[in-house]
Amino acid sequence: MPTAIEFFKLLPKTNCKDCGQPTCLAFAMLLANQKAKIDDCPHIKKESKDALSEASAPPVRTVSVGPKGKGIEMGGETVLYRHERRFVNQTAYAVTVSDSLDTDAIKERIKKIRSLRFERVGLIFDIDLISIKNESGSEGRYVDCIKTVANEWDRPFILECDNADVLAEVLNLCKARRPLIYAANDDNIDSFASLSKSFGCPLAVRCSDIDDAVILVERAKKLGIEDLVLDLGSKNLKECLERQTIARRCALKKKFKPLGYPLMNRVGSGEYAVATAVISTLKYGSLVIFDDLNSYEALPLFTLRQNIYTDPQVPIQVKQGLYPIGNPNEHSPIMFTTNFSLTYFTVRADIEKSKIPVWLQTVNTEGLSVLTAYAAGKFDPEHVKEALDESGVLTKSNGIVIVPGLVSRMSGKLQELIKRDVIVGTTESKNIPKHLKEITS
Secondary structure: OOOHHHHHHHOOOOOOOOOOOOOHHHHHHHHHOOOOOHHHOOOOOHHHHHHHHHHHOOOOOOEEEOOOOOOEEEOOOOOOOHHHOOOOOOOEEEEEEEOOOOHHHHHHHHHHHHHOOEEEOOEEEOOOEEEEEOOOOOHHHHHHHHHHHHHHOOOOEEEEOOOHHHHHHHHHHHHHHOOEEEEEOOOOHHHHHHHHHHHOOOEEEEOOOHHHHHHHHHHHHHOOOOOEEEEOOOOOHHHHHHHHHHHHHHHHHOOOHHHOOOEEEEOOOOHHHHHHHHHHHHOOEEEEEEOOOOHHHHHHHHHHHHHHHOOOOOOOEOOOEEEEEOOOOOOOOEEEEEOEHHHHHHHHHHHHHHOOOEEEEEEOOOOOOHHHHHHOOOOOHHHHHHHHHHHOHHHHOOOOEEEOHHHHHHHHHHHHHHOOOEEEOOOOHHHHHHHHHHHHO
């Protein structure tokens, strides 16, 4: 990635502010930190723009599967380790639907895939894609299967087929959905690349090893294909870890473009498949296709993915607002906390345990925890009053206001500001149920 000075040299240097920044140097600094786009500058010359676009392109190409604005993005990575900056596009998980199933069975299969949906710390986890597999070998059955899936599934999907003639037929039906074609190999690279180019769809390349991947990528690029996903042909956990690490290091450290593409794994089902998915999620995989996946396997896998791909510089947050718990009324107590997700969901769970209705107000502290936000001046009586006034909770309830025990010293000033009785609550969330029962009994 170019430095800010290297970006600055190619900018107009007029300080016109049309990009939204006070100076061209300020804009260049944002470009260097990937917080602005080159297109934000309306006066940059085409040759400079082309040079900047090439120089600022991530070493791992970004590939989108699905229609524009509704697709799944893979790749786009710039670092080996999350703490260096952050990982960009999280690993996508796909589950297979076979055309050997009849129509009703396909619908049930999709229903099961949809059921792999969970909520955790305010985020929704679910399956990203469906892989439609041509197991029957029949063009007619594959066409019927794709029609059924297209009617039941509105998200991106993968066409898993080794027959170019069959693929040509089905791509005529679903090219607007821009599916991923899986997979080209040494024998069919020419015909599959032709389909990819004709229909504007990304192409997955199935390789026997890293050397084979380099050869196939070069062939595909000569045929005009840029949007590629690489299956490096790993047969066990060791190969998966080694090959994907080598590919990422070559792309980032050596700027070796033939390996600068998203990586994928085609796994089966069961414990070994999940283990492979774990390795791929931890070490640079962009896509994992399962034959099957159970809910007790999916939830921990989704949780791992969330932990790896959460930006370490941005805390997980909930929106500032009023959250009624247990149908509170005009006499229910009012509690408040920060909008750091872990704090909010911990406090909420303990309030629910008490079985006592409560108005819970979150205060925007930019995702900081209680003590950290208080020390930073983002969780003080003035900010709390603003949040309470914004939600109107003081007009909804005449109940007592409870201050978190860790910031008890704000209670006096807050009471003056809101002109309402204020008491100090517990220092630990686990004691909330007992405390609520004591003050409402």
